[in-house]
Structure formats: C-alpha cells, structure tokens
Amino acid sequence: MNMYLLAAVQSAESGTKIGIGDAAVTAIFGYCVVFFGLVLLMCVLYITGSIFKSKESKAAAAKVDEKIVEKKPEPVPEPPAPAAPGSAGHVKLYNVPDKEAAMIMAIVADKMQTPLNELRFISIKEVK
C-alpha cells in the first residue's frame, strides 16, 4: 500500500497523470486518514467530556453535603410565576413576557399542526 501511495506522490510531484490503481489507493487511504483524525478527536472529546461531567457531579455532591451539614433553613419558596393568559392549563413563565409566550405557543401549535387547546405547556423559560 505504501508503495502505491509513494508512486502516487512521485507522479504528482512531476505534475503528471496518476494511474487508476494509485488513485484508488490514495482515495481509500485519504478516507481512512479523515476517519482516523476525527475518531482520534472523538476519543479526546469523550475523555474531556467525562472529566468535566465527573467534576460537575462532584461539585454538585459537595454542595448537597454542605447543605446537610449547615442545616440551613429551607428557603421560602418563590411565589408561583404568573400563568400565561388565554392558554389551557397553567403555564409558568420565567422572564418571558405574555405576548412572546403566546407567540411561542402559537408557533409550536402551528409547527405540530395540532390545535392549541390540545397542547399542554408546563412552563416557558428564557434560556440565556
């Protein structure tokens, strides 16, 4: 395989046409190189991802422990967010004006081709 590839390289350097066999080997080898590079990157991303996930879970566990030790008084629950006007059920809105909430619900209903009164929205929250 290396000999074929070398032949392809040499003929490319001379600026001439390359043979079909060389072209096939170069194409297969090139495709493999792309896969190898991206698989390598995938492995690195999985490793870094798992490191970050474990760090996050440790941090979350540490917070829970602190809470238990300190036995802080439970925070007063926030008053329930206002329900969106004109919708079925109780939709809690977090940092979303009524008009925008109504528009979002209408768009979702339209995209899903389902009447609004057959959909149930639990909450709408602005993701920053």
Add this chain to the structure above:
Amino acid sequence: MDILQTLKDLWEGSGFHSFLVDGGWKNLIMIAVSCVLLYLGIKKKFEPLLLVGIAFGCLLVNLSYFTPESTDALYHPQLWSDFLDHNSEYYHSYGRIMSEGGLLDILYIGVKAGIYPSLIFMGVGAMTDFGPLIANPKSLLLGAAAQMGVFLAFFGAVLLGFTGNQAAAIGIIGGADGPTAIFLTTKLAPELLGPIAIAAYSYMALIPMIQPPLMRLLTTEKERKVKMEQNRVVSKTEKILFPIIVAMFVILLLPSTAPLIGCLMLGNLWRECGVTERLSDTVQNALMNIVTVFLGISVGATTAADSFLNLQTLFIIVLGLTAFCFSTVGGLLVGKLMYALTGGKINPLIGSAGVSAVPMAARVSQIEGQKANPSNFLLMHAMGPNVAGVIGSAIAAGFLLAVFG
C-alpha cells in the same frame, strides 16, 4: 488628425470589435453566463453574498480581457501563467503582478496566497457554536463519513484524465466547503479555480434540492420519524478548550491543515473565551464582509473565456455534483449504521448534514425530519455533524495537499 483612422483605431480597440475576432464570441458566452449567475444570486438567492461577486467578477474579466496582449484588462491570465511557470523568470514574482497587473490581478494575490479562504474560515469559526458537537462527539463520525464524495470524485476525475493535482482539487468540491475548495485549488490546480469555485458555491446553494431526494431514498419512514434525546449542556470551559484541543490534534496530525484549522479555531476561541468580544464581532462581521468582497470578484476574475469554456469545465460540473451526492450518501449510510447500533436512538437524517455547508445542510435535515414527524426537532442534533464536516473537509484538504502539494 486623420479622423477616419482615429475612429478605426477606436473601433478596433473596443471590446465590441473584439467580439468579432479571435474567438471573442467566447467572451460573449461568458458574459451571458455571468448574467445567469447574477440572476441566480439576486433573484433566486443562491449563496448571494459570494455568487453576486463571482458573477460580476466574471462579467468584468470577460468585458476587459480578450487576448494576452490586452493591456487594459483587469485580470491577466498570462501574468499568472508566468507566475506559476518554474522556467519563467517571473516565477513567483509578486512584484511583476503588482507593477503590471490590473485591479483584479492585485486582488487575486489574496486568493493565490491563501489569505482570503483562511480569513473566511476565521469568520466561520467565530460564528460557529461547536456545542452540539462537543455534547455528542459521535457526530464526528458522520462528518468523516460525509467526505466520501471527495475521494470518489477524486477517483472519478483521475478516470476522466485529470492529473492528480487537478483531481484532488475537483474532489474537494464534495466537501461542500467553498473556502476549503478555493484554498486547495489555488495550491494544487489554480487553472481550475473558476469552474471549481462556481461549481462548489452553486451546489452549496442547491443543497435543499440535491439532498432531500437522496435522504428519502436511503431512509425509511420509521427511521426519519426518530426523535433524538436532548443533548447535554456543555460548560463554558469545555467550549474554550475545544478550539485549542482541535487545533493541537489536527495540526499535529496534518500540518498542511494549519492555515484552515488554525484560523477556524482561532476565530472560535475569540468567540468562546469571553474576553475578546470586539475581535469576535469584527471577524464575524466587518472582516468577513470585506474578505467576501475581495474573494468573490477575484475568483470571478479567473473565469476568462479562454480558460473556462472547455470540456474540463463540463467534467468539473458533473464531478462536483457526483461528489456532493456521494458525500450525502456517505453521511446517510453511517447515520443508518448508527441508528442500527444504537437501537434506533439516532435519526439517520442527521448524517446528510455531515457535508459542511453550514447551516444549510442541518436545516435540510430539520425540514425532512419534520416532514416525517411534525414534532421532530433535529436542527441542533444535525449541527453536530454539520460542524464536524467543516473539520472533516479541512482534514481531507490537508491530506490531499500533503500528497499532491
């Protein structure tokens, strides 16, 4: 003063006269082609930001260039032939281009030196959120699979009699990445830049027409209906580390990818690091727009009739379409494989987004997914393979450059 002689000289010096002699009719055809491209860009909105510039560059060069002796031409192919000729005394002489070239020759230096495509990549990096890819690294497999068209078109081009360098430049059309195609072509086969750039951008614009039939052909209704689980939230630190890690790994693996991957990841680092908003904003907007202006018209300038109107161009158009189709097929097939291996958790439609036309290919996956299941939202899942395709096509280009450069 001999008025008749003056009038005769004026007539013979005009472009109108040139249409009638020495194959000037070819320029007339190219002017018509440029008008069609302008129509597609303006009316049909096919990649208008670049296509309008390319089309007008094509118009300008064919209005002003007729023979190698055309001193008033905006672009002089002969200067660039000498520039590339190892035996010429002007080999790699930018000084001659600066002193004897026209406006478009001077702007073309940025293409020839690989500056514009790299700067465009910087802007793309600054505009791209790699979060979906970091959250689901398996997407990289789809980005790799969708480079199949690159290597099949390369092989096809060799079969049709192109040299290795030319075949490599033609193949990269399948990467569906305009800047990468321009970068590689200027390095390996600059004589083909015009047709390759036009084919690449035209097919990128036609993705909503090219991909859906293949997607429907290769997937079942059941597969298209699959709803994917929401991706995990990616932390800010991961997003900052990502461009640094990718730059290190990919450039160490294939040093020839350094200009493209380096600029892509630098742009992304500016976006994510949170302390360089001004630079990120400039690269995404002002710089990107300026480079797009120069890139468009200087690429258009390479479509002088003599070098564009030939059988090679026709082959390139056909091979480019083949490359696009096979890249889509490659992504879909690996998507189907992942569907089978994960027990139906992955919708194979996201595989077609592995071609790196960002974000159009991902939008096509979203639209096709919603056609099968109106409550399906594949966009963010498809963005993973989509941005993986950008990295994949840069690696493919780096490999071809390493072999044939």
